Amino acid sequence: xxQKLSIIKIGGNIIEDQESxxxxxxxxxxxxxxxxxxxxxxxxxxDYGKRLGIETKMVDGRRxxxxxSLDVAVMVYAGLVNKNIVARLQAYNCNAIGLSGADAxxxxxxxRPVKNIDYGFVGDVEVVNTKxxxxxxxxxxxxxxxALTHDGMGQLLNTNADTIASEVAIAMSxxxxxxxxxxFEKKGVLRSILDxxxxxxxxxxxxxxKLKQQNIVADGMLPKLDNSFHALNKDVQRVCIGDITMxxxxxxxxxxxxx
Amino acid sequence: xxQKLSIIKIGGNIIEDQESxxxxxxxxxxxxxxxxxxxxxxxxxxDYGKRLGIETKMVDGRRxxxxxSLDVAVMVYAGLVNKNIVARLQAYNCNAIGLSGADAxxxxxxxRPVKNIDYGFVGDVEVVNTKxxxxxxxxxxxxxxxALTHDGMGQLLNTNADTIASEVAIAMSxxxxxxxxxxFEKKGVLRSILDxxxxxxxxxxxxxxKLKQQNIVADGMLPKLDNSFHALNKDVQRVCIGDITMxxxxxxxxxxxxx
Numbered sequence: 001x002x003q004k005l006s007i008i009k010i011g012g013n014i015i016e017d018q019e020s021x022x023x024x025x026x027x028x029x030x031x032x033x034x035x036x037x038x039x040x041x042x043x044x045x046x047d048y049g050k051r052l053g054i055e056t057k058m059v060d061g062r063r064x065x066x067x068x069s070l071d072v073a074v075m076v077y078a079g080l081v082n083k084n085i086v087a088r089l090q091a092y093n094c095n096a097i098g099l100s101g102a103d104a105x106x107x108x109x110x111x112r113p114v115k116n117i118d119y120g121f122v123g124d125v126e127v128v129n130t131k132x133x134x135x136x137x138x139x140x141x142x143x144x145x146x147a148l149t150h151d152g153m154g155q156l157l158n159t160n161a162d163t164i165a166s167e168v169a170i171a172m173s174x175x176x177x178x179x180x181x182x183x184f185e186k187k188g189v190l191r192s193i194l195d196x197x198x199x200x201x202x203x204x205x206x207x208x209x210k211l212k213q214q215n216i217v218a219d220g221m222l223p224k225l226d227n228s229f230h231a232l233n234k235d236v237q238r239v240c241i242g243d244i245t246m247x248x249x250x251x252x253x254x255x256x257x258x259x
Numbered sequence: 260x261x262q263k264l265s266i267i268k269i270g271g272n273i274i275e276d277q278e279s280x281x282x283x284x285x286x287x288x289x290x291x292x293x294x295x296x297x298x299x300x301x302x303x304x305x306d307y308g309k310r311l312g313i314e315t316k317m318v319d320g321r322r323x324x325x326x327x328s329l330d331v332a333v334m335v336y337a338g339l340v341n342k343n344i345v346a347r348l349q350a351y352n353c354n355a356i357g358l359s360g361a362d363a364x365x366x367x368x369x370x371r372p373v374k375n376i377d378y379g380f381v382g383d384v385e386v387v388n389t390k391x392x393x394x395x396x397x398x399x400x401x402x403x404x405x406a407l408t409h410d411g412m413g414q415l416l417n418t419n420a421d422t423i424a425s426e427v428a429i430a431m432s433x434x435x436x437x438x439x440x441x442x443f444e445k446k447g448v449l450r451s452i453l454d455x456x457x458x459x460x461x462x463x464x465x466x467x468x469k470l471k472q473q474n475i476v477a478d479g480m481l482p483k484l485d486n487s488f489h490a491l492n493k494d495v496q497r498v499c500i501g502d503i504t505m506x507x508x509x510x511x512x513x514x515x516x517x518x
Contacts, residue, residue: 051311074339075335075338075339076338079336079338080330080333083337083407084333087414087415090364090409091411095363095364096363098359098361100345100357103355103357139394150346152350153350154346154350156342156346
């Protein structure tokens with residue numbers, strides 16, 4: 001029987017709020033079994049970019065990562081955010097090890113080809129090195145991934161943290177019984193955006209189609225759910241969406257996604 | 260018989276010069292056997308500090324690390340410098356993994372007690388977790404340490420890279436036959452500062468005393484040599500001081516320090 005593995009992705013709002021982050025790290029450290037954390041950089045990369053006089057370039061509403069923006073992302077994601085999370089997890093006796101995709105060659109990506117838009121130093125995941133990640137996990141280390149990958153030729157690349165989480169979950173599900181948790185500021189997928197507690201407890205492919213038709217699920221929730229079904233279709237056991245309390249041992253209020 | 264381990268510390272001048280760094284990383288990646296790299300941050304932390312409007316505070320010629328300066332050090336050392344080195348080593352097929360002392364709980368330090376001067380977030384190494392580092396090395400990973408440690412209570416600390424190199428070498432020499440290399444811009448300890456090739460090929464404790472009396476060895480060289488003898492007195496097998504070419508298979512021109 002496969003060992004269990006939990007892969008938890010935390011969003012920017014949790015990282016930015018010191019109280020939420022503390023509460024999350026405490027709950028995460030108590031989570032039983034093998035686990036992996038994936039985080040983005042929150043607003044901090046944009047803030048430091050501004051302070052350094054580096055403008056965030058947008059084309060058609062998409063962020064462009066030029067060389068200077070990449071440097072800021074590397075400093076904030078892999079440096080400031082990652083190392084502080086690791087140090088704080090160590091204080092909770094959680095043997096964390098911070099990683100970019102370049103470390104131990106864990107995630108190889110390809111620089112997004114230029115079609116209509118040149119996204120700059122943005123990477124689409126090509127290979128997740130399951131052997132390398134499993135080796136760390138089996139040494140009872142807790143990998144903490146930031147949203148950076150590399151191309152294997154010396155170039156770091158910016159990669160969406162949700163995507164890193166789902167791609168790592170997909171790859172690891174070959175070896176482990178893997179659950180993917182998307183942890184953000186809401187209690188789950190909501191039936192009404194006005195009611196925080198209107199959490200839809202479970203969504204499958206059929207009900208997802210209906211929710212989309214009824215416009216109950218829209219906007220930012222769509223890529224998260226598409227990512228979830230993509231992961232489930234590639235053998236990830238279970239995907240859960242909710243807030244920090246989802247990691248509590250007796251948590252009930254969150255959304256479970258199944259096929 | 261103990262396995263061999265090379266611990267190489269590179270100085271700021273190598274990090275700042277792209278050509279030197281490329282040449283170094285190429286030679287380092289070809290080095291046979293187990294190895295560890297230790298690096299500082301060069302001038303880049305100071306430069307980014309300036310760009311962010313954070314002044315470098317000095318007291319009695321010593322740099323003070325306040326909270327803001329620590330953030331910059333964490334961004335530059337653990338982010339920008341460390342991850343770019345790791346990505347470039349991966350391109351040379353060297354399976355590097357970037358670490359601060361917090362990662363895998365590898366280096367625990369104590370915040371320097373306030374006596375006459377409050378150095379701020381500066382850490383003096385207390386424990387090097389040999390088991391944790393050996394586990395990574397035996398998994399054929401190449402640890403790349405930046406000049407950061409942690410206090411085990413969630414606080415990152417700034418620690419001199421030369422000290423990290425010697426403390427890691429001392430700790431690992433319990434398990435490995437360890438050689439410590441201080442790699443900087445000069446070919447070794449020079450007899451005359453005016454003659455680049457006047458390398459003193461070997462120094463022992465006795466000759467060191469004479470060199471000091473004759474004022475041949477002075478200034479910045481003294482802490483490096485004191486660090487070297489400290490390491491040798493604590494069972495490090497060999498200490499070598501020289502430039503990048505010291506890592507070439509047939510290198511001859513560098514300084515070897517012995518007891």
